Amino acid sequence: MTAPIRILVVDDEFSVRDSLQAWFRDSGYETEVASSGKEALAKMGRQRFDIFLLDIKMAGMDGLELQETIKEHQENPIIIFMTAYASVDTAVRALKQGAFDYVTKPIDPEELERLVRNAAERRLLQKENLSLKVQIEELTPFKDIIGESRPIKEVVELIKNVAPTDTTVLIRGESGTGKELVARAIHAASPRRFMPFVTVNCGALPEGLLESELFGHEQGAFTGAQFRHKGKFELADGGTLFLDEIGDVSLKTQTDLLRVLQEREITRLGGTKPIKVDFRLIAATNCDLEARVAEKSFREDVYYRLNVFPIVLPSLKARSGDIPLLAGYFLQKYARKMNRPIRGISASAMALLSQHSWPGNVRELENAIERAVIFCKGDELLPEHLPLQRSIATEVSSGLPLSEVEKIHIQRVLAETGGNISKSARILGIDRATLYNKIKRYGLFVRE
Amino acid sequence: MTPLRLIAIGSVNQGVMEYLTLVLPDSTGLPCVRAPWVINYTEAYLNERGQYHSTRLLDMIERQADGARASGPCLGVTELDLAVPILTFLFGEARLQGRCAVVSAHRLRQPLYGLPCNSSLLLHRVEKESLHELGHLAGLRHCRLSSCVMAFSTSVEHVDLKEAAFCDRCLPVFEAWARGWRNRP
Numbered sequence: 001m002t003a004p005i006r007i008l009v010v011d012d013e014f015s016v017r018d019s020l021q022a023w024f025r026d027s028g029y030e031t032e033v034a035s036s037g038k039e040a041l042a043k044m045g046r047q048r049f050d051i052f053l054l055d056i057k058m059a060g061m062d063g064l065e066l067q068e069t070i071k072e073h074q075e076n077p078i079i080i081f082m083t084a085y086a087s088v089d090t091a092v093r094a095l096k097q098g099a100f101d102y103v104t105k106p107i108d109p110e111e112l113e114r115l116v117r118n119a120a121e122r123r124l125l126q127k128e129n130l131s132l133k134v135q136i137e138e139l140t141p142f143k144d145i146i147g148e149s150r151p152i153k154e155v156v157e158l159i160k161n162v163a164p165t166d167t168t169v170l171i172r173g174e175s176g177t178g179k180e181l182v183a184r185a186i187h188a189a190s191p192r193r194f195m196p197f198v199t200v201n202c203g204a205l206p207e208g209l210l211e212s213e214l215f216g217h218e219q220g221a222f223t224g225a226q227f228r229h230k231g232k233f234e235l236a237d238g239g240t241l242f243l244d245e246i247g248d249v250s251l252k253t254q255t256d257l258l259r260v261l262q263e264r265e266i267t268r269l270g271g272t273k274p275i276k277v278d279f280r281l282i283a284a285t286n287c288d289l290e291a292r293v294a295e296k297s298f299r300e301d302v303y304y305r306l307n308v309f310p311i312v313l314p315s316l317k318a319r320s321g322d323i324p325l326l327a328g329y330f331l332q333k334y335a336r337k338m339n340r341p342i343r344g345i346s347a348s349a350m351a352l353l354s355q356h357s358w359p360g361n362v363r364e365l366e367n368a369i370e371r372a373v374i375f376c377k378g379d380e381l382l383p384e385h386l387p388l389q390r391s392i393a394t395e396v397s398s399g400l401p402l403s404e405v406e407k408i409h410i411q412r413v414l415a416e417t418g419g420n421i422s423k424s425a426r427i428l429g430i431d432r433a434t435l436y437n438k439i440k441r442y443g444l445f446v447r448e
Numbered sequence: 449m450t451p452l453r454l455i456a457i458g459s460v461n462q463g464v465m466e467y468l469t470l471v472l473p474d475s476t477g478l479p480c481v482r483a484p485w486v487i488n489y490t491e492a493y494l495n496e497r498g499q500y501h502s503t504r505l506l507d508m509i510e511r512q513a514d515g516a517r518a519s520g521p522c523l524g525v526t527e528l529d530l531a532v533p534i535l536t537f538l539f540g541e542a543r544l545q546g547r548c549a550v551v552s553a554h555r556l557r558q559p560l561y562g563l564p565c566n567s568s569l570l571l572h573r574v575e576k577e578s579l580h581e582l583g584h585l586a587g588l589r590h591c592r593l594s595s596c597v598m599a600f601s602t603s604v605e606h607v608d609l610k611e612a613a614f615c616d617r618c619l620p621v622f623e624a625w626a627r628g629w630r631n632r633p
């Protein structure tokens with residue numbers, strides 16, 4: 001374990017000391033406060049601090065004097081000044097005298113977080129080197145990729161080969177084969193693992209919104225844009241950007257994407273200043289991209305930029321030998337989650353699972369097992385617990401409109417889960433807010 | 449079983465309150481009730497900033513809880529723009545291992561950033577920030593894992609990056625805290 005970063009806040013205002021102490025404590029920093037330069041020096045005599053946050057204007061010893069005294073007591077201290085707009089000139093002088101940076105009051109939380117993080121990173125770099133090595137060894141990025149079949153072992157081998165590089169990866173495979181899981185495994189096994197993994201589902205956003213999502217916009221870029229909005233390219237800086245459903249991106253956005261991939265810089269909507277971005281790109285699709293290129297709905301140059309290292313995920317049918325292993329894994333996962341003492345899957349239920357064609361692939365299998373765990377009251381999953389034999393078509397009249405079928409199905413799942421929103425949403429394959437909106441729309445129920 | 453109390457501070461979108469009442473029991477295992485307390489939020493107004501002092505709101509919730517002899521965690525939900533004098537804004541505030549927290553939907557709305565209204569996204573964000581503040585009540589500090597709900601967020605983009613769930617390290621602490629309340633009569 002690396003020792004925590006210790007911060008000393010020196011300000012003569014109680015509310016400033018109190019708020020900042022709570023703020024830093026929540027972020028895991030050890031924080032002490034002092035109301036004057038004299039008190040700060042007394043505390044420094046008892047313990048060593050990594051970062052100092054000093055108010056410039058204080059009665060008695062002011063911030064600049066305190067900075068000089070701290071430098072006499074401690075080698076290379078990291079000092080950040082807090083100042084009102086009126087005393088920015090003084091803060092600039094402090095910088096020239098070796099302060100790390102300054103912030104103006106009131107402080108923007110993002111600015112404060114960035115400053116302290118940068119300062120802490122500088123301090124921690126050496127301290128953490130050793131412990132990070134241990135943590136890296138403990139990471140098991142492939143633990144969620146379950147299977148012993150040859151096709152899945154080949155996929156894991158490809159991931160291991162490509163992960164340590166910065167190469168663009170194109171993951172292809174049918175819906176439900178685990179494309180995002182593979183993207184996350186590549187990120188987790190890459191040198192970028194401690195930086196963000198940012199996902200964009202390109203198929204879910206209309207063109208204009210996708211552009212704003214990817215590139216961000218400046219304050220006042222268009223009517224209503226009251227604040228600056230960072231795009232996903234910027235958020236992924238230092239990490240990995242995962243563009244899912246890349247085949248659904250419009251030609252206009254493809255052109256913009258190509259520019260970013262070539263120049264590695266973006267300009268926010270309404271902005272003029274190019275911003276350098278450093279991200280590793282992973283894209284995924286279940287489309288036949290070659291056909292899209294042939295029919296000119298996907299740019300050939302973008303295709304070649306993306307298709308640098310293709311990984312094709314096998315369908316569950318193509319690796320049906322993994323079904324018992326996967327079913328066992330999901331059973332364990334959901335039995336533990338729902339606190340059910342289920343030992344295993346009966347031979348007849350397993351035979352049923354192995355015979356099914358699984359058009360929805362691993363996701364469909366996972367949903368089937370989760371649902372079966374909900375139904376199972378004994379210690380073994382039986383065929384009757386599996387949703388495979390039942391079909392909504394046999395239970396719902398074919399004359400009903402789609403919305404009515406949806407309403408009936410949601411109602412049934414809610415009844416099965418005892419009104420548990422989280423479980424119902426998982427079974428239905430939608431998020432909780434969408435389920436909540438549908439419950440409201442159909443007037444289904446409200447749990448008291 | 450001790451309930452988790454939700455307190456609307458000022459006028460709060462009913463959908464937000466209903467949604468939290470539905471989903472928070474799933475995450476905490478605690479029944480969720482809406483406390484009909486009236487918080488005089490105007491006393492927390494920061495004239496020069498046009499915002500509301502979140503620490504003062506926390507104090508008010510605590511006083512209400514003490515007055516009502518209500519045990520259990522309390523979560524204030526508001527649409528007011530929260531801040532403390534040294535910081536320009538806050539999404540929420542909680543006392544580490546305390547009883548009361550407050551969360552604001554004000555800066556979680558898409559139109560504030562010039563983007564189309566998205567009620568589902570708002571609900572997700574409010575849920576995440578509510579869980580985050582409850583996590584502080586459970587004694588959790590910010591988590592380094594960007595996907596954990598205890599990850600520190602200074603912008604809505606960061607809120608969107610995290611999940612409405614605790615990571616493997618934070619979850620046992622949160623569950624132990626929730627269990628503690630569940631086991632109380």
